[in-house]
Amino acid sequence: MVSESPLVAIVMGSDSDFAVMSDAVEVLSNFDVPHEVQVISAHRTPEKMMEYGRSARGRGIKVIIAGAGGAAHLPGMIASVTTLPVVGVPVPLARLDGLDSLLSIVQMPAGIPVATVSIGGATNAALLAVSILATADEGLAGRLDTYRHELSLLVETKNQNLQQ
């Protein structure tokens, strides 16, 4: 999906990552946060990656969510060319269960941060992006409160079901 004025950019190293990254799309859609989705590979399209990262702030993007698997350089490389907050999502591949992706993304050298979520954690990546936007948007902050309240109600419903 391409919004007219996206606030969050979701990028991934391959279309094969979309099965995981679609969770982020769903969260942002549910919160009515304008977003865009792109496949950008650190290895296969390095020039595009650099240009995308460099131009993101100027296009009005506030947060970048970057997912990649294996030798997952995309989040760190995007972060190296922008001062926007970058949230990294380690995508699990068939081999190594995503531990390779996690370690590739989480161990950034001091100075260039990537806020790394759990393996396959695209839902939390998007919720973190919403939280960042909500620091300057009380309406969005209220919707996050409602979301969390609904989570707690869900737990209570499950508890009630256990009693039956």
Ligand code: RP5
């Ligand atoms: C990474 O290589 C991508 O993020 C993907 O997780 C992995 C495999 O890509 P494909 O071979 O499926 O295109 O750069």
